Structures are given as structure tokens and as C-alpha cells.
Amino acid sequence: MAKIVAVTGNEAVANALKQVNPDVCAAYPITPQTEMMQRFSSFVSDGKVKTEIILVESEHSSMSACVGACAAGGRVITATSSQGLALMYEILYIASGTRLPIVMPVVNRALSAPLNIHGDHSDSMGARDTGWIQLWSENAQEAYDNTIQAFRIAEHMDIRLPIMINMDGFIISHSIERMEYLDDDQVQNFVGEFKSLNPLLDLEHPVSYGPLILTDYYMEFRKAQDDVESKVPGVVLDVAKDFEKLSGRTYGLFETYRLDDAEIALIILNSAAGTSKDVVDEFRDKGIKAGLLKPRLYRPFPYKEIGEALKHLKAVCVLDRADAFGGSFGPVYMDIATSLYPYKERPVLINKIYGLGGRDYLPDHAKLVLNELVELVGNGTVKSYKEYIGVRE
Amino acid sequence: MKKIFQRPESLKQEPFRYCPGCGHSLIHRLIAECIDELGIRERVIGIAPVGCAVFAYDYFNFDILEVAHGRPPAAATGLKRTLPDRVIFSYQGDGDLAAIGTAEIIHAANRGEDITVFFINNTTYGMTGGQMAPTTLIGQKTATSPLGRDPKTAGFPLRMAELLATIEGASYIARVSVDSYRNLIDAKKAVLKAFRYQMEQKGFSLVEILSPCPVDWKLSPKESQIRIQNEIIPIYPLGTFKDAYQESTL
Ligand SMILES: Cc1ncc(C[n+]2csc(CCOP(=O)(O)OP(=O)(O)O)c2C)c(N)n1
Ligand code: SF4
Ligand SMILES: [Mg+2]
Numbered sequence: 037m038a039k040i041v042a043v044t045g046n047e048a049v050a051n052a053l054k055q056v057n058p059d060v061c062a063a064y065p066i067t068p069q070t071e072m073m074q075r076f077s078s079f080v081s082d083g084k085v086k087t088e089i090i091l092v093e094s095e096h097s098s099m100s101a102c103v104g105a106c107a108a109g110g111r112v113i114t115a116t117s118s119q120g121l122a123l124m125y126e127i128l129y130i131a132s133g134t135r136l137p138i139v140m141p142v143v144n145r146a147l148s149a150p151l152n153i154h155g156d157h158s159d160s161m162g163a164r165d166t167g168w169i170q171l172w173s174e175n176a177q178e179a180y181d182n183t184i185q186a187f188r189i190a191e192h193m194d195i196r197l198p199i200m201i202n203m204d205g206f207i208i209s210h211s212i213e214r215m216e217y218l219d220d221d222q223v224q225n226f227v228g229e230f231k232s233l234n235p236l237l238d239l240e241h242p243v244s245y246g247p248l249i250l251t252d253y254y255m256e257f258r259k260a261q262d263d264v265e266s267k268v269p270g271v272v273l274d275v276a277k278d279f280e281k282l283s284g285r286t287y288g289l290f291e292t293y294r295l296d297d298a299e300i301a302l303i304i305l306n307s308a309a310g311t312s313k314d315v316v317d318e319f320r321d322k323g324i325k326a327g328l329l330k331p332r333l334y335r336p337f338p339y340k341e342i343g344e345a346l347k348h349l350k351a352v353c354v355l356d357r358a359d360a361f362g363g364s365f366g367p368v369y370m371d372i373a374t375s376l377y378p379y380k381e382r383p384v385l386i387n388k389i390y391g392l393g394g395r396d397y398l399p400d401h402a403k404l405v406l407n408e409l410v411e412l413v414g415n416g417t418v419k420s421y422k423e424y425i426g427v428r429e
Numbered sequence: 430m431k432k433i434f435q436r437p438e439s440l441k442q443e444p445f446r447y448c449p450g451c452g453h454s455l456i457h458r459l460i461a462e463c464i465d466e467l468g469i470r471e472r473v474i475g476i477a478p479v480g481c482a483v484f485a486y487d488y489f490n491f492d493i494l495e496v497a498h499g500r501p502p503a504a505a506t507g508l509k510r511t512l513p514d515r516v517i518f519s520y521q522g523d524g525d526l527a528a529i530g531t532a533e534i535i536h537a538a539n540r541g542e543d544i545t546v547f548f549i550n551n552t553t554y555g556m557t558g559g560q561m562a563p564t565t566l567i568g569q570k571t572a573t574s575p576l577g578r579d580p581k582t583a584g585f586p587l588r589m590a591e592l593l594a595t596i597e598g599a600s601y602i603a604r605v606s607v608d609s610y611r612n613l614i615d616a617k618k619a620v621l622k623a624f625r626y627q628m629e630q631k632g633f634s635l636v637e638i639l640s641p642c643p644v645d646w647k648l649s650p651k652e653s654q655i656r657i658q659n660e661i662i663p664i665y666p667l668g669t670f671k672d673a674y675q676e677s678t679l
Pocket of ligand 3: 549550
């Protein structure tokens with residue numbers, strides 16, 4: 037039976053991790069993730085999980101400890117934010133290149149400098165090309181559900197890749213919401229026993245991880261990695277189907293909201309999608325055909341499926357909570373543009389950067405953008421392709 | 430009327446917003462007084478840590494560089510090599526210096542960099558809410574060691590002053606405490622001496638300062654002073670561990 041609770045995002049994900057009961061957890065504190073690993077440490081101390089916890093001296097070491105533990109054949113977790121993720125950067129590639137299914141919640145936070153502890157997406161966006169799978173979550177329920185599904189996706193025998201579960205710092209990690217927990221045994225049955233693939237110290241089948249490959253086979257290795265990436269969306273959908281049977285909650289590669297017959301739409305990740313849906317409703321009430329698309333599986337990016345979902349629209353605004361400096365546009369914008377490029381008939385695409393360093397995203401911002409899209413469709417002129425909104429001049 | 434006491438010029442007119450009884454306020458004041466006494470305010474540059482003292486720039490009345498968690502000794506090296514006539518100090522917590530930044534501090538000391546380091550040991554990660562640090566005492570309860578630090582899996586209190594004193598490149602290494610007036614007087618002497626080492630180009634100087642964190646220790650300010658005296662000093666003894674130019678006029 038599902039249990040209805042009022043908890044923070046951090047608490048929800050910590051509980052998911054407790055219900056999974058992984059073999060090893062290596063952690064170093066960082067705001068706004070700290071509370072999650074702290075709760076997990078107390079589960080270890082209270083004997084509620086059998087996890088071996090390693091309190092290391094940095095994130096570079098926590099991810100390295102995860103690599104060791106996972107190569108040894110363990111089910112392994114850690115969690116981080118912002119600077120912590122940035123410090124892991126080198127090891128993120130080692131984890132994905134070595135095909136280790138490490139599960140890592142990331143509580144999204146702005147990057148230094150200037151120092152800022154609040155929610156934005158620049159941390160995980162900086163890691164979007166590392167070969168990690170990324171799931172993004174609008175609220176505590178989605179963060180909890182994504183965490184449980186993450187184990188099945190990462191550990192799938194066709195995939196064996198590390199995975200990040202993203203949620204917005206403070207906005208979700210620290211606010212209390214109503215949500216539903218599954219029972220411990222439901223979660224246990226869903227994730228199943230951890231099956232290791234080529235663990236170290238299997239004397240019958242000795243292996244080496246991460247050896248030197250020079251010009252002879254490096255390209256082939258990378259190509260093989262790319263092939264694996266292409267299998268991820270299918271597995272994500274299969275796992276979501278099983279999860280729906282268990283929980284009654286539906287997940288896809290992305291969520292669409294009143295999009296099918298829409299003419300204009302917003303594309304937005306994580307918590308701000310909730311705010312935007314309310315405004316989409318207001319516009320619908322006024323007879324304006326507005327809709328929304330919220331990516332869930334952001335890496336690998338389901339280009340084809342998203343292109344299909346958007347191609348009928350007249351104008352689309354992608355809202356990015358991070359900028360890709362020097363790339364001219366926000367990261368999500370560039371992916372959406374790539375999705376739409378193959379279509380002859382495609383919507384006009386504009387980009388707004390919002391909410392950096394935890395700046396509030398308000399219904400008025402969504403209104404502003406939707407009104408601009410209405411105008412754009414009306415007169416066919418684009419005011420600007422990229423703009424920062426909610427910024428003081 | 431003759432003015433006999435005033436706020437150090439090296440501190441801004443800004444009330445400290447650290448928790449009541451926090452050692453950071455005392456140590457900021459101590460450093461500011463020493464900078465005034467040495468007359469170096471106009472050529473000192475500080476490096477603020479990531480930790481509770483990230484706000485050092487709100488209080489110190491001279492230039493401050495903010496760098497990533499654990500990296501101050503490397504940044505201080507860069508500053509000093511570029512501006513050799515300035516007095517460069519880093520101000521670091523035990524998370525910053527003894528956990529994430531262990532490599533930087535060891536190598537800055539080993540190169541004998543002409544910099545001064547103030548190492549604030551409060552046996553916990555204060556800023557993030559009181560988790561276990563490498564300096565946490567055996568049995569000390571923290572947010573990540575709710576049953577107390579267990580050396581079997583979490584290791585032992587790391588004695589940085591003693592460790593750094595073994596490094597040939599280091600010149601002056603001392604440990605002081607701010608738990609009492611008596612110890613504050615010694616602490617001030619050590620801070621002055623560390624700065625003088627740098628001013629006389631005598632190499633790397635570091636003062637470890639035992640400092641209360643009443644909030645994360647869940648003690649009153651008074652009880653925190655007593656904890657330093659009864660529990661912390663026995664594990665982290667005060668004293669000078671290295672003084673390479675003892676003979677000099679310092
Ligand atoms: C790379 C990185 N990891 C983690 C953090 C989070 N963090 C900020 S301060 C801190 C610990 C501070 O403890 P300490 O240095 O002892 O300073 P105190 O607050 O106790 O004075 C941590 C872990 C960070 N900012 N950057
Ligand atoms: S948490 Fe501890 S170290 Fe930080 S300001 Fe408060 S008392 Fe000082
Ligand atoms: Mg500390």
C-alpha cells in the first residue's frame with residue numbers, strides 16, 4: 037500500500053535510497069545535497085540499511101571510491117551538487133567509460149564564481165557530455181520515482197551506465213510536498229538483486245578495467261559507447277511501464293502538457309515546469325492554444341521523439357536555467373534546435389535564460405513569454421532569439 | 430582625552446554575523462589587530478575559504494580573494510609569486526585544509542612558499558551543518574557520525590600541525606587556541622610571528638587555531654570553551670612544532 041507523506045525532496049530521495057539498500061555509499065557534504073547524505077548516514081548508523089558508508093575527503097575521492105566499489109561488483113550510490121559535481125568531472129568520464137552503473141542524485145545548484153548556493157542547472161549541464169544518463173525531476177515525487185527507476189535503467193544488462201537524477205536545489209530539495217512512498221518490499225522487488233557484470237577478483241574470469249587504448253581501438257571503443265547510448269531510451273520506457281504497474285504513475289522520455297493541438301509551447305526542465313503548466317491553463321482558458329514539453333530523459337537526448345512531438349507547432353520558447361557560454365544559446369535550446377532541424381516545416385524557436393543562481397521564476401515570467409509567442413505568431417517577427425528574463429537592468 | 434582602545438582599522442564597521450560564541454569572530458579580530466600592529470594593512474591580501482568564514486570579505490578591511498574549497502594554498506602561491514612584496518595569508522577551516530585541500534597545503538609547505546596560513550580547527554564542517562571532518566575526535570557525534578566517530582571506518586583525528594612540521598620546506602608551525610584569555614595572548618603572539626616570518630622572507634608559516642563551534646557541537650559558548658580545554662587540547666596539544674629561525678630576533 038502506498039503511504040502518503042509530507043517530505044522534502046532530499047528526504048524523499050534519501051528514503052528511496054534506503055529502500056533500495058545499496059552495498060556502498062561514498063559521500064562528501066555540499067549544500068543543498070548535504071541533508072540527503074546526512075539522512076542516509078543515520079540510516080546506516082541506525083541499522084536500517086546494510087550499506088557500507090565511506091565518508092571521504094572530497095568529491096573527487098567520493099566518485100573514485102564509487103568506481104572502485106562498483107568495479108568490485110557492488111551496487112553503489114553517492115550524491116552531490118554544484119562544485120562537488122564539477123570536482124568529480126574527471127572521474128565522471130572514468131565511470132561511464134568503464135560502464136559502471138553508479139546511481140547519483142544531483143541536487144542542482146549554481147556554479148562558482150561568484151559563489152552561490154541556490155538552484156540552477158549549470159552543474160549538471162556541464163556534465164551533459166560525460167556519458168552519464170540524466171533524468172530530471174519536477175518535484176519530490178518525480179525525484180523519488182526517478183531514483184528508484186534509475187537503478188533498473190543503469191543496471192540493465194544492455195546498458196550498464198552511470199546515472200544522475202536531477203532535482204532543483206532548495207526549491208525541491210528543501211520544500212515539503214505531499215507525495216507517496218512505495219513499500220520497502222515493493223521497491224526491493226522492483227529493483228531486484230544487483231547483478232554484477234565482470235566484477236573484479238572473479239578468478240575464473242579475470243578482467244582489467246580501463247586499460248590503455250591508443251589509436252588502434254579508441255575509436256571503436258567510443259563507437260561502442262555511442263551504440264549503447266542509443267539503447268537507453270527503450271530501456272527507460274520499459275522500466276517506466278513496469279513502474280506504472282507498481283505505482284500507477286506514468287513516465288515517458290518527456291512529459292507533454294496540452295501539447296497535441298497546441299500552436300505555441302514552452303519547453304522547460306524541472307520545478308519551473310509546474311509553475312508554467314498553471315499559466316498554460318490560464319492561456320487555454322482565454323482560448324489560446326498553448327502547451328508545454330518537459331524533458332525527463334535529458335541524456336541521451338531523445339532527439340527524434342522530441343522533434344516529432346514539436347514539429348506541428350508554430351512557435352516555441354525554450355527556457356534554460358543555465359547558459360552555455362560561447363555556444364550563444366542555452367543548452368536545452370541547442371538540443372531542441374537539433375531535434376527540429378530535420379523538418380522542413382518547423383516552429384520558430386526562441387530562447388530565454390531564467391532563474392540563474394536561484395532567481396525566482398514566477399507565473400508572470402511564463403505569461404510574458406507566452407504573450408511574446410502569441411505576438412510572434414501574429415506578426416511573424418522575432419524580437420530576439422535569445423534573451424535573459426527576470427534580470428535587473 | 431587619550432584614546433586607549435579602538436576597533437582595529439583592519440576590520441570594517443560591520444557587526445559579526447557568526448553564531449554566538451563562534452571562534453571565527455575572535456580569530457578575525459585577532460588577525461586584524463596583528464595586521465594593524467605590523468602596519469601592513471595596505472599590503473596584505475587575504476584568501477577566504479569556502480566554509481563559515483566565506484564571509485571574511487564582509488569584515489576584513491583589505492583585499493580578499495575567494496577561491497574554490499580547499500585551494501587557498503595554491504592560490505596564495507600564485508598571488509605571492511606575482512606580488513612578492515605583499516603579505517599573503519589564507520584563512521582555512523579544517524574541512525578546507527585537512528580534507529578537500531590536503532594536497533595543496535602539503536605541497537605549498539613543501540615548496541616553502543613565503544605565505545602565512547591560519548588553520549581554524551573546530552573539529553567539524555561548520556558551514557554545511559556539522560558533519561564529521563578528518564579532525565573530528567574519536568567518539569564525537571556529528572551529523573554524519575550520529576553514534577560518534579568510529580576509527581575503524583572513519584580514521585583518527587588528523588594532527589595537521591604535527592604532520593606539516595615534518596616537512597622540510599615548512600618554517601614556522603604552531604598550534605594555539607582561543608578558549609581563554611591566557612591562550613588568546615599566546616595565539617596573538619603566534620599570529621604576529623607567522624606574519625613576521627613572511628615579512629622577513631623566512632618561508633612557509635602556519636598557525637593552527639583550535640576554535641569553538643557551539644552550534645554544531647550543540648553546546649553553549651561557555652561549555653564549548655570547556656570542551657576545548659578538557660577534550661580537544663589533550664588530543665591537539667598546543668605549542669610550537671617548528672621554528673626554523675629560532676635564533677633570530679623574531
Ligand atoms: C568542491 C566542494 N565540495 C563541497 C563543498 C561544500 N562545503 C562548503 S563549506 C564545507 C565544509 C567547511 O568546513 P570547514 O572548512 O571546516 O569550515 P567551517 O565552516 O567549519 O569553518 C563544505 C564541505 C564545496 N563548497 N565545494
Ligand atoms: S556553524 Fe560553527 S563555525 Fe559556523 S558560524 Fe556557527 S559556530 Fe561558527
Ligand atoms: Mg571546521
